Amino acid sequence: LHFRHKISNIKIMKQFKKYSEVALPVPIDQTFTYGIPEEFADSLKIGVRVLVPFGVRKLTGYVVHISDISCIQEIKPIADVLDSEPVISAELLRVAQWIAEYYLCPLGEAIKAMLPRGMNIESKINISLKQEVRIIQSALTRINSKNQKAILHALIEENTLSLQELRKRTQISSLSFAISSLEKSGIVNKEIVMLKQVTKPKLEKWLRLSARLLQQNALAASIDELKKKAPRQAACLNIVAEKREIAQSELLKMNGVSTSCIRALLNNNLIVQFDREHVRSYYDEFPPEAPHLIALNHDQKKALAQTSAAITNGFFTTFLLYGVTGSGKTQVYIEALKETLTKNKTAIVLVPEISLTPQTVSRFRANFPGLVAVLHSRMSIGERYDSWRKLKDGSYKIAIGPRSAIFAPLNNVGLIVVDEEHEASYKQTDNVPYYHARDVAVVRGKLNEAVVILGSATPSIESYYNVKIHKYHLLQLPQRIDNIPMPNVRIMTMIQNKRQTLKGDPRIFSSPLRDKIEEKLKRKEQIILLQNRRGYSAYIKCHDCDYIEKCENCDITLTYHKTTHRLRCHYCNYIKRAPEVCPKCNSGDIIFQGIGTQRVESELSKLFPDARVIRMDLDTTAQKKSHDRILRKFGQQKYDVLLGTQMIAKGHDFDRVTLVGVISADTALFLPDFRASERTFQLLTQVAGRAGRKNIQGEVIIQTLSPDNFGIICCQSHDFMKFFNHEITQRHELSYPPFSRLIQVLVKGEDESQVKTVISDFRAALPDQESLYQILGPVPAPISKIQNNYRWHFILKVNKKSDPTGMVVNDILRDAERKILKNIRKKSYKIIINVDPASLL
């Protein structure tokens, strides 16, 4: 490991016995040296959290290195050591180091991303009133300063506020001057306080018999005695005796037991109380199903034989398990997991957030009772912390979860499974580090000499290319299990300008799709309809003057939601009433363009008033468990039609679905993104895979305006290979990934001219090196404004051959960024460097 330093002079310092290199979760690309106080000098380990002074604040940092000397002059000591054992293993530290280097983020940020939330302690500055409100109010009349008045008004309401909260409430940018004036006049108090660690093991009170009663006959004697005067206590004592140990909360639930009763027994030293950890577990409410014993078919056995061999040998190998929808990939994972556990190793299973349903979890839990920990963002901080700790101490052997589960604190990882490896949700886009969990999985696998299985029915172009160049090994499951035939896919060409008739809107339901729905409803079979756009219509447009309503804060058309009769921005959640007449020309002829799920729903209820339809999109799954609930109800056949956005395409196997309809396959096709075609192929193939049941061929109808699109054609023939070959030549011609590495440099801010200056300065700071990279832009990003922030970007197409690890270009980018941050004033903009962006919007 090496660490970035700013070396001021080369003079070896020796104020402390030992020095530690501390990574901090701040956007500064270096580590900081702290002295280790004598008391910790021998016990401090790499990987523990420490509390360190940082300017006036205190922050939680991570010890990444320990040495005897230092060449930094003024060194502060570590304020406190927060762990006795490392929270981050040497192996995970190396993963963090790779992430920091490859995705261009500070090491501290990478480490922070690996730990469950709530493990960071920070100081905050609290401002409080020093005197009574009455006195303050009289003082207010004497104060002329606008800012001071605003601060006092806020404080009268709350008494104590942190500096940050105060800034939010008063909207004053530079508070410090006003606060120091108030401090001088003795009106307010300023103090630095520590925030508590949010997550701790949850302790529960348990009860057992006192040692005295364990002696012969003592118990019976006590009970007899109590029966006379305190029968309830006697009964209570009896229960404790029977159970030996019982949680107090459990005991209290029983008949006739009260707190006073327990207190009396405790006071008389008949029972004793002790603390026991209560492990919080989100999925406990879903009991595991019994494992159904499934005999593997020929293909599954073949795939398993190869993974088993690799697991047994303990060599790093990455497999791409390409298995068509319903081919039984999960069973292969489970068998591989069994193999891994018998080798006394641990495993991680990554699943897209949306597929992490109770059913998925139960399936794994059933096969490995008591060994599976779930890590899920919908779990509370406490639940996640408990899973995390039990993985760390080795009581759980398998971690299952979405993206961040790749950081599960397991030792001796032998297998990493990435299910649906093509899923874009594996790429983190909202926070640093902008990592791709599938790629981290491969890195972590390599560090552990582990086996990595990437599974998909529609592999990403990148992964399949890696098979071609022999980086990954291909495993194939070309047949569906249980003799379910591949569905029959029909493509319906839609015509844009047909007018609505009595038989409904032909732009939503073509007559073949309408007929099929009718047929299936009659036969009591289930139907899935995909329309990958929520709301009612994508935008509303004035028929006379072509005016389109756009968001005030974003460069986005507003989506019409009929249920609330509102226009909504899907980027910033800006909401306004839908106009009755055109705001520009007052025409009443407003037309709804672009079909959303709500529109399909209302059309469906017009055409088939008796059909029971359930809609699933972001708007109907806002609640914590509504997603699971909708799928469960549909599975129990309480509905005939499941209608929704892409989230319906995975997560469940419904064996009564015989028809899948795609209302419009075009929603993603025209996005200015080089993956648009790939996305479309994947989504269509995934949703088509929902159709069909044992011995009955499912039917799929895809409606589209562009029937010539290659993704759609290949979906019809279930021909991934054909799609891949076509797509890979295109990527090659345009030198897009996997033939290059893309890096997006995006600047956003409220002042567009400033954003433009920064992005072009950044561009200019990059030396022209034709052989190393090509630069496209800077240009405004396709979505040029989000939440009043203008967005400009340029794209680096890095030549993989001249920079295979990416470190050459990354160093250049780091230097350029440092230069930019130094030279340009104002910080009202943000620079985002996104390595391997999932999309370029």
Add this chain to the structure above:
DNA sequence: AGCACGCCGACT
């Protein structure tokens, strides 16, 4: 990021 400090113009 988040904080303090210092400069400068405005205002009493």
Add this chain to the structure above:
DNA sequence: GTCGGCGTGCTC
């Protein structure tokens, strides 16, 4: 003389 806004620099 203050106050308030804004830019700059620093964090071991």
